[in-house]
Amino acid sequence: MKKTLALVLAMMMAATMLLTGCGSSGEERVVNVCSWGEYIDEDLIYQFEEETGIKVNYQTAESNEALYSLLKTGAGDYDVIVPSDYMIGRLIAEDMLAELNYDNIPNYAKIGDQYKGLSFDPDNKYTVPYTWGTLGIIYNTTMVDAPITSWDAMFDEKYAGQVLMIRNSRDALAAALLNLGYDINTTDEAQIREAYQLLSGAKNAGVYQAFVMDEVFQKMEGGNAAIAMYYAGDYLTMLENNPDLAYVVPEEGSNWFVDAMCVLKDAQHKTEAEEWINFIAGTDACLANMDYIWYASPNTEALEQYPAYYQETYGEALDMGLYEIMAAPQEVRDRCALYENLPAETLTLYNDLWTELGI
Amino acid sequence: MKKKNNSLLNRLFMALVFVFLYAPIVLLIVFSFNAGNSNTVWKGFSLDWYAKLLHNRLIMQSVYTTLLVSLLATVIATVAGTFAAIGFYAMRRKLRDPLMTINNIPMMNADIVTGVSLCLFFVAFFGLWGDFASWFNGMQHLVRLPTRLTMGFGTLLIAHICFNIPYVILSVGPKLRQMDKNLVDAAMDLGCTWMQAFRKVILPEIKPGIVSGALTAFTMSIDDFVISYFTAGSSASTLAMTIYGMTKKRVTPEINAISTLLFVTVLVLLAIVNIREARQERRRSAELHRV
Amino acid sequence: MKNKLSHFAIPYVIWMALFVVVPIIMVVLYAFSAAGGGFTLANFARMGTYAVVFLRSFKLALIATAVCLLIGYPVSYMMSKEGPQFQRLAMVLIMLPMWMNFLLRTYSWMSILENNGLLNQLFQKIGLIALYNQVFGTDLQYFRLINTQGAVVLGMVYNYLPFMILPIYSVIIKLDRSLIEAARDLGANTFNVFRRVILPLSLPGVLSGITMVFVPSVSTFAISKMLGGGTEMMLGDLIEQQFLGGAYNPQLGAAISLVMMVIVVVCMWVMNRFGEGEEQAVMM
Numbered sequence: 001m002k003k004t005l006a007l008v009l010a011m012m013m014a015a016t017m018l019l020t021g022c023g024s025s026g027e028e029r030v031v032n033v034c035s036w037g038e039y040i041d042e043d044l045i046y047q048f049e050e051e052t053g054i055k056v057n058y059q060t061a062e063s064n065e066a067l068y069s070l071l072k073t074g075a076g077d078y079d080v081i082v083p084s085d086y087m088i089g090r091l092i093a094e095d096m097l098a099e100l101n102y103d104n105i106p107n108y109a110k111i112g113d114q115y116k117g118l119s120f121d122p123d124n125k126y127t128v129p130y131t132w133g134t135l136g137i138i139y140n141t142t143m144v145d146a147p148i149t150s151w152d153a154m155f156d157e158k159y160a161g162q163v164l165m166i167r168n169s170r171d172a173l174a175a176a177l178l179n180l181g182y183d184i185n186t187t188d189e190a191q192i193r194e195a196y197q198l199l200s201g202a203k204n205a206g207v208y209q210a211f212v213m214d215e216v217f218q219k220m221e222g223g224n225a226a227i228a229m230y231y232a233g234d235y236l237t238m239l240e241n242n243p244d245l246a247y248v249v250p251e252e253g254s255n256w257f258v259d260a261m262c263v264l265k266d267a268q269h270k271t272e273a274e275e276w277i278n279f280i281a282g283t284d285a286c287l288a289n290m291d292y293i294w295y296a297s298p299n300t301e302a303l304e305q306y307p308a309y310y311q312e313t314y315g316e317a318l319d320m321g322l323y324e325i326m327a328a329p330q331e332v333r334d335r336c337a338l339y340e341n342l343p344a345e346t347l348t349l350y351n352d353l354w355t356e357l358g359i
Numbered sequence: 360m361k362k363k364n365n366s367l368l369n370r371l372f373m374a375l376v377f378v379f380l381y382a383p384i385v386l387l388i389v390f391s392f393n394a395g396n397s398n399t400v401w402k403g404f405s406l407d408w409y410a411k412l413l414h415n416r417l418i419m420q421s422v423y424t425t426l427l428v429s430l431l432a433t434v435i436a437t438v439a440g441t442f443a444a445i446g447f448y449a450m451r452r453k454l455r456d457p458l459m460t461i462n463n464i465p466m467m468n469a470d471i472v473t474g475v476s477l478c479l480f481f482v483a484f485f486g487l488w489g490d491f492a493s494w495f496n497g498m499q500h501l502v503r504l505p506t507r508l509t510m511g512f513g514t515l516l517i518a519h520i521c522f523n524i525p526y527v528i529l530s531v532g533p534k535l536r537q538m539d540k541n542l543v544d545a546a547m548d549l550g551c552t553w554m555q556a557f558r559k560v561i562l563p564e565i566k567p568g569i570v571s572g573a574l575t576a577f578t579m580s581i582d583d584f585v586i587s588y589f590t591a592g593s594s595a596s597t598l599a600m601t602i603y604g605m606t607k608k609r610v611t612p613e614i615n616a617i618s619t620l621l622f623v624t625v626l627v628l629l630a631i632v633n634i635r636e637a638r639q640e641r642r643r644s645a646e647l648h649r650v
Numbered sequence: 651m652k653n654k655l656s657h658f659a660i661p662y663v664i665w666m667a668l669f670v671v672v673p674i675i676m677v678v679l680y681a682f683s684a685a686g687g688g689f690t691l692a693n694f695a696r697m698g699t700y701a702v703v704f705l706r707s708f709k710l711a712l713i714a715t716a717v718c719l720l721i722g723y724p725v726s727y728m729m730s731k732e733g734p735q736f737q738r739l740a741m742v743l744i745m746l747p748m749w750m751n752f753l754l755r756t757y758s759w760m761s762i763l764e765n766n767g768l769l770n771q772l773f774q775k776i777g778l779i780a781l782y783n784q785v786f787g788t789d790l791q792y793f794r795l796i797n798t799q800g801a802v803v804l805g806m807v808y809n810y811l812p813f814m815i816l817p818i819y820s821v822i823i824k825l826d827r828s829l830i831e832a833a834r835d836l837g838a839n840t841f842n843v844f845r846r847v848i849l850p851l852s853l854p855g856v857l858s859g860i861t862m863v864f865v866p867s868v869s870t871f872a873i874s875k876m877l878g879g880g881t882e883m884m885l886g887d888l889i890e891q892q893f894l895g896g897a898y899n900p901q902l903g904a905a906i907s908l909v910m911m912v913i914v915v916v917c918m919w920v921m922n923r924f925g926e927g928e929e930q931a932v933m934m
Contacts, residue, residue, distance in 0.1 A: 032593035037605030042415060057594045058417055060604025065894045066588075072898065073475055074482040075589045077509050167880050169896055203881065209765075210797050210879030214606040218757060222399040224764045237609060241400040293608070342896075351897030358883030359702050369728050376725050379808070380747045383758030386768075387750060398757050399764075439662055446659020454656075456922075458663065460915055463861070464670050467914045468677075469869040469889040472907040475900060476673035483676075521669045524662065526813075529862055533821050533854030543655070553654065567741075567820035574741055575813060575862070578748045602751050610753060618750045625746060633738055640734075 029054040031272040034061055034078040039131075040280075041292035048279050054272050071096060071264070078264055079273040082130050085258045086170070089120040089341030097126045098263045104274040107281035107299075114333075115258060115298040119340050127260035128277050129298035131289075133232045134256045134328045134336055135171060136249040138216075140242070143226035151179035151250045153227050155202040164219060164228035165203075167211040169354035170339060171255070172199060175229055178252045185340045189349060196353045203357065220245060231257075232325050233295035239322075247325050249332050256328065256336035258298070296327035303327055388622065391615035398612065408616040418601060418617055425598040428512065429580035432519035437573040439520070440527025445561065447528065448535040465522045473522065474589035481514050481590065510592030518590040522583065523576035530572030534565040681905035693905035700888060700906065707885040708913070710799060711867035714806035715814075718863045721807070722814035723856070727848075729815075730822045740819070744812045752809070756876045759805060763796040763877070770795070797879030805873040813862040821855030822848075857925045865914055869907075885910055 029052075037060040045056050059078070061067040064087040070076040071091075083091065091097050102108050108128055115129040139148050143162065154163060154175050166172050174184040176195035186192065202208065209225050217234070219225045221241040235247040261280065263273045279285060286302035287309050289295075297303055306327075310318040328336070342350070365373070391409070395402030412418060443462075447455050465473055485508045492504035538561070546556045562569075584599040591600065602614055684690040729740045747755070762768045770792040773779050783790055795801060825848065833847045871886030878884075883891075885906070892903030 034593065036607040037601065037603075038608040038611060042417065046416070059593060059596050060417075060601060061588075062603050062606050063894065065896060065898070068898060069475075069893050069900075070589065072900075073478045073589060075478045075510060075592065077593050167875065208879075208881060211875075211881055214609055215757075215760065215876055217397070217609050218399045218760055219764070221397050222761070222764055222766050224766045234608065237396065241395050241397040241402070344897075347897045348899070351891070351895050351899065354895065355700075355883070355888065355891065358881070358887070359700070365728050365731050369724075373725055373728050376721060376811075377743075380744070380811070383755050383762065383808075384747050384750055386758040386761060387754050398754075399761050439665070442658040443662035446656045446662070449655035450659065458659070458666075460918075461666055461670060463865065463915075463918070464674055464911070466862075466865050467869070467911045468674075469871075469886055469903075469907045469910070471871075471890050471893050472677055472904060473673070475893060476677045477669070479676050480669070480673045517669065524665075526862065529858045530817050530820065533817055533858050534824070536854040537821055537824065537851070564824070567823060568817075571741060571816035571820045574745045575816060578745055578812070581749050582752050584752075599751060602753055606753070610757070614751065614754060618754055622746070622750060625742075625749065629739060629742055633735070636738060637735060 029269070029272055030057060031055070031080065031269050031276050032057045032059070032078045033080045033082075033276065034059045034067065034076060035080075035082040036060055036062075039082070039293055039295075041288040044280065044285050044288055048276065051279075052275060054275065056276070077266070077268065079267040079269045080261055080263055080276055082259050082261050084339070085118065085120045085260070086339035086341050088127060088260060088262060091262070092121065092126055093341060096265055098265045098267060098270065099125045100128070100263060100277075101274060104271070105278040105281065107278050107283075110283060110299045110301050111281065112298055112300040112303070118258060119338055120258075121260070127262050128281050129258050129260045130280065131233075131293070131295035132256065132258045132298055133295050133326070134249050134332065135174075135229065135231055135254050136235070136247055137227060137229050138220060138235050138238065138245055138247050139227045140220065140223060140225075140244050141246050142244045143223070147246070148227065148248055149251050151175050151252050154229060155179060155198055155207060157202075157205050157207055159226055160206045161209050162226035163202075163207050164210055164212045164216055164225045165199075165208045166216075166229050167213050169350045171229065172211075173350065173353070174255055174339075178250070178254065181252065184255055184337055185342070187343060187346045189346075192346070192349060192353070196357070200357055231295075232328070233293060236294040236322060236326060249328065249336065251335075253335035253337065255339055256333055258338065259295075290326075294326055384622065387615050388619045391612055391619045393612055393615075396609075396611055398610070398615070408612045409620075412613045412616045412620075415613060417596075418598070418613060421596045421598045421601040422617060422621075424512070424515075424595050425581060428515055428519055428595075428597065429577055432516055432523050432580050433573055433577040435516075436520045436523035436576045437527050437569060440524045440572060440576075441531050441565070441569055443524065444528045444531035444535060445557070448532065459528075462525050462528055464525075466525045470583070470585040471589075474518070474586040477514075477518050477521065477586065478510075478589040481510055485509070509594075510590060512591075512595045515587060515591045515595055515597070518586050519580050519583065522586060523579055526575040526579060527569075527572035530575055531565055531568040534568030535561075538564045677904045677908065680901050681908045683901055685899065685901060693902050694909070696902065697906070697909055703883050703885055703888050704910070704913070706882060707868055707910075710803055710806065710884070711864055711870075714803050714810065714867050715860055715864040717803065717807050718811050718814040719856070719860065722811055722859060723818055726815050726819035726822055726855075729819055730825075737823070741816060744815050744819075748809070748812055752872070755808070756805065756873065759801075759808065760796060760876060763801055763804075765792045765794070765796065767796070769793075796877060797881070799878065799882070802874050802878040802884075805877040806867050806870060809870075809873065810863040810867060813866075814859040817858040817862065818852060818855040821852045825851055853925055857922065860921065861918060864917070868914060869910065 031054055033056060035058070045058055048054070049056055061070065064083050067081060067083060068087060068090070105128060111129055115132060116124050121127045137148055137153060139153070144159070153159065154165065173192065173195050176198045177184050177186060177191065180191070180195055180198065182191045182195065210219070212219060212228070216228050216230050217238055220228055220238050223242065232247060235245065239245050261277045263270060267273055281299060283299055283301045283305070286297035286299040287306060290297045290302060290306055291309065291313065307318045307320070307323060390398050392404050392406065393401060394405040394407065447458060488508055489506050492506040495504055496506065542560050542564070543556050546560045551559065582599060584603045587597045587600055591597065598617070602610055605611065681693055682689055682691070684692065729737065732740070764770070773793060779790055779792065782788065829847055829851070830843055833843045838846065869886045869889070871884065871890050874880065874882065874884040874887060889903045889906050892899045892906070
């Protein structure tokens with residue numbers, strides 16, 4: 001009995017020690033970064049650590065919503081996060097981000113003007129863009145009769161059982177809204193419901209083989225489905241494994257997204273965070289990242305230099321067709337819109353409709 | 360009594376079950392040698408992913424964290440769970456049944472709810488602790504308590520122990536019920552102390568249950584992602600967390616490579632242990648024969 | 651002596667009070683509160699809408715548990731009859747596949763089951779698909795394996811089978827052989843020995859196995875998304891969506907989870923009642 005008690009006491013002591021042991025120790029310079037997996041050329045982390053002596057705790061989350069949930073619960077004491085546009089809007093609206101001191105981020109000047117002052121951060125107070133890209137349709141040229149140009153393909157019974165819908169209410173409903181000619185940021189309930197009808201009608205008609213996120217790689221590369229909607233950068237990754245795939249930003253327009261670095265309001269290492277952001281926004285880092293993840297950089301210098309960088313690294317010329325898919329030219333971007341943070345009731349409507357679709 | 364061996368048909372059935380269990384694993388190992396970056400399209404043999412893996416600090420660090428937290432959690436949960444199971448088993452039914460229900464809660468609850476509720480609990484505790492510590496520090500100047508606690512390895516470990524113990528109890532419980540209830544009494548009558556009765560009588564009887572409980576606990580720990588995600592804070596990250604983090608883009612074959620390495624390591628360890636034990640046994644039986 | 655041994659559980663009871671009961675009280679509070687705070691029953695009022703999801707999840711979990719039992723019991727029984735060399739390895743060999751990450755295992759299953767996957771290619775090669783088309787006059791290019799409820803059950807069986815085998819096996823290896831012999835001597839045939847002696851004696855292991863398979867199956871997520879095509883939601887997905895969906899409604903998520911737990915507790919209670927009755931009947 002005594003031994004048991006002693007054991008319990010020892011265990012409790014150990015637990016307390018472990019708990020208190022992980023309080024911030026102060027001396028070492030640290031920055032806690034939370035981003036997405038496979039979203040950085042890792043050598044950059046080591047390079048940064050070497051140059052500055054700041055230790056980087058690099059963690060990854062699976063989606064914007066997961067990150068939000070984590071922050072709301074109070075679990076993540078991160079300094080730098082890299083959410084997408086609409087989530088940034090939401091975090092700003094809920095007063096969770098800190099204003100940046102751009103004097104510490106000289107590389108901010110290299111970010112193109114078209115990526116500044118966007119709807120999520122109109123006054124340029126909170127963000128430094130990290131990547132941008134478009135959402136579009138990926139299709140297997142051997143499995144469709146004619147090149148796809150319209151969102152109609154995502155709802156067309158002609159391809160029943162061959163279409164992969166994205167498993168994300170915002171993107172899925174955006175496709176339907178665009179197909180109906182509505183704005184992707186609409187808050188008009190009737191329009192959203194109409195889009196939902198289109199989506200659920202197609203689902204009931206058996207158009208969708210599956211609702212997918214990362215599974216899309218396997219399914220499209222393996223030739224298991226004809227049509228899917230996903231992001232441009234990921235299309236380029238799939239293309240390496242299946243040359244039959246093609247990508248299009250539909251004529252009705254689409255979504256273009258910006259992922260940007262922000263600092264959380266209660267960040268403990270704000271100076272280090274800004275140093276990190278400045279490093280990542282630099283031209284060399286942007287080039288390395290672009291080459292690694294195939295998502296376009298907002299750093300204009302890097303964007304212009306990339307074809308030359310590619311030539312130098314791989315000894316062959318970059319296919320400019322692919323380059324334009326990664327970094328969509330202005331005329332394509334003109335027909336695309338950013339997602340904006342929707343009001344709570346619209347988000348709830350999205351959620352309810354999405355649940356209904358799954359029932 | 361001589362045990363009857365399995366018939367060929369039975370053996371075939373068992374082999375099929377093992378094929379079922381191992382087929383996906385074989386496939387996963389094959390693709391760790393893929394030259395391309397796909398899990399489906401084969402582009403030729405290469406060891407690139409293994410080379411890349413060795414340079415990938417994020418993955419290697421998370422493997423280390425995973426092994427550490429899983430092993431620690433397994434050991435603690437197995438010991439605590441075994442004692443708890445013995446305690447439960449000795450209780451009256453009226454007391455045991457409600458306790459068992461509470462015990463099952465972490466298993467019944469959706470992972471994400473367990474994760475979020477533990478996270479809320481830790482956050483609330485840290486808040487209270489902060490108030491207490493600043494009050495305590497203000498009262499005296501001898502000991503300085505840290506006022507700001509953050510989640511990290513400690514909270515991760517507690518969470519893992521939390522969801523592991525129910526599995527240990529569920530594995531040990533049946534062995535206790537199977538045990539002859541008079542054995543312990545007999546041992547006590549013959550003058551054993553509590554500890555001796557436990558070590559010499561109960562433990563050998565329930566050992567298979569403990570082993571299966573520990574294996575189950577380790578498996579749950581290694582595979583958990585959601586609960587870890589909400590309790591690990593910003594500095595610790597398990598392998599499963601790193602892998603799920605990749606799903607916004609794609610999971611690379613580096614993960615296949617590290618899984619293959621772990622798999623092979625375990626197999627080799629198993630083989631060594633097994634050969635050793637077989638040898639010892641042979642030696643023992645040889646000695647017996649000589650006598 | 652009973653009471654003294656029961657003291658062993660005290661540390662764990664304290665642990666449970668701290669790390670299980672307090673958090674679960676938080677969940678209950680959440681479930682009964684509105685998004686802005688304040689008491690509400692609205693979260694539970696919506697449960698009717700989700701009845702289909704509840705039914706689907708419990709149905710699939712039940713099927714998976716039954717399949718696990720049907721495969722797992724014979725396997726544990728046969729394992730216990732193999733040589734000591736194999737038995738020493740058996741437990742780890744059964745569990746080892748589960749140490750590979752869940753996502754990778756499931757990706758592998760996807761590659762196997764896809765329309766253009768390994769199994770369908772195999773069927774194509776051996777002419778099974780052509781044969782099927784000839785016999786039934788159909789025009790199939792492939793068998794539909796993935797994106798079906800069957801695939802979801804397969805995923806569950808694959809992931810939880812070891813949790814059925816281990817507890818049963820650990821009970822069977824130490825069965826009192828003299829009881830079996832006695833039954834045989836008294837004229838029972840093999841079937842009766844199994845039905846009247848072995849099965850009831852291994853029941854505690856079976857009950858544990860069923861709990862360890864059924865309970866996590868109900869709340870599983872990701873399996874249905876990856877193998878079932880994500881067109882039909884399961885409870886785990888529904889709960890997850892409340893936390894990780896765009897709307898972020900943890901109160902509703904907590905409420906759904908609570909209702910699910912209550913149903914599972916009732917199921918377990920019924921099963922244990924039934925099980926212990928059986929066991930006692932044999933002991934008499």
